[in-house]
Amino acid sequence: MKAVCWRGTRDVRVEDVAEPKIINPRDIVVRVTSTAICGSDLHLYNNVFPGMTSGDILGHECMGEVVEVGPSVESLRAGDRVVIPCTIACGGCFYCKQGQYSACDNSNPNPSSSSQILGYPCCGMMGYSSVTGAYAGGQAEYVRVPFGDVGPLKIPDGIPDEKVLFLSDILPTGWMGALNCAVQPGDVVAVWGAGPVGQMAIRSLLLQGAERVIAIDRLDDRLEVAARAGAETFNASEGQVYEFLLEATGGRGPDACLDAVGMEADGHGLMDAADRVKQTLGVETDRPPVLREAIRCVRKGGTISLLGVYAGLVDSLPMGVAFNKGVTFRMGQVRVQAFHHLLLSLIMQDLLRPEEIISHTAPLSDASEMYKLFLKKADRCLKVVLKPGQTRAA
């Protein structure tokens, strides 16, 4: 079968690999009908997230048709349409029992790798480096899904892939980030990053009752999409974010600030230069200008919700500001399984339309070009969906 293999920094190739098979009793195998490229994939593409090995199959946002189930799987059968959560969860551990699926104790087959890097074993994830278990991902014609009886969400017939594909990751991510803002009536929330994750967060915040959502990015085309969803916008290349947000909130600052950018945020000036040098040398793994800015901007007693991925160490965080303001920080990998039933019902009621952000649909064979496009954010590229089994239109 064809699969997107990681071969090194900014080098992904569509290659022939063996088809997956059932390995453990709770596995399922899915024929992938749609799979997306995520901002998280860019951290792997740029080789700033640790634990990649040449030949790893990428992809953690996918859906398709079940073709085989392991002997212990009773909830699914061949022919079912499913969306596959990016986080792999056993359903039986302390964390899964509390709905904290992304903290699952038992889904990482390679716990020593993440223990070395993070100090504890993190949960397994589809297609996301040896840190999260080195599972083969879903940017492929077929994918093996561990714990197929806990994760995959059955999709009723008649709903197109595009409407539900993002239940695999970015929609629950945006929803969780919004929930973490603990929105109260009248709240103003600033969202850094109008990429796919930011877009999902903006829609979720408005549904959860935020009075105003202010989207911050440097790309006008992405800000336009945010505006269409109901956000106010600010282009960060046109002025000081801090000054703007203070002004926009009557001098108080936003009640909550949501970082949908993460470890590869663009900064400016000397601090950015220093961050980039340190990241290259490996003494600082993540560049946190957005996090610094959010701490500076949030109102006293406000909340900072982090969705953008951080992998390791950040420098020069204004902790004194955060402390004196009494800021609450909430963050984490998305607990996909905890939200997907609710979100599916919101989609079916047409209250959420995640498909609005799809800018490019291409055959799987175009993955290499699509990664380049998404990285450069060229051609108004906001979200790429890859279609295995499809060929390019002439």
Place this chain on the structure above:
Amino acid sequence: MANSSPAKGMKEAGVAITMQRPAQDVFDRWMADAHSPAFAGQVIIVRREGETGFAWRATVTDAGNIEGGTSIASSESSMTAGWKSTMQAPAAGSLMLIELPYMRGTEVRVVLDPDRLKESEKAREAARGELRLSLLRFRQLLEAGEIATVRGQSSGRKGGRDPDGSEDEQQSLKSAGGRS
């Protein structure tokens, strides 16, 4: 950790891990095919002896200690296999199970045989590392019913697949510097 630890010696060479099951379930699984008496107590200590046997001692509330022995030689249980495959001899030690209140699971504390303490710090750390991995796998079996694996999955490596864990495949993977 140290403050909440009722087990002496943990600081020297032990590993603690919490499993989301009652102590009795953990113990039953640990003893798998052995004929264990009915343990009513909350704290159970099992000492492994050599490659083939357990000596166990259960501290039963209000009833002192019960002692006995059991063999694992003929056991086919996956837990025993997991334990055996990853622990290098000598792997003797004691196991203590402490059931936590409010259904928060059971603390499993394993202390390595004091003989190990005479070895170099490096060897002791390696033994602890192995022990921790064994316990993580044991927990996977207990809570998830299977041990998570990527062996034999599709990949862009040789043959389009990751090695399935057979001996010669592991050997070639090691020499190729790949992941285990």
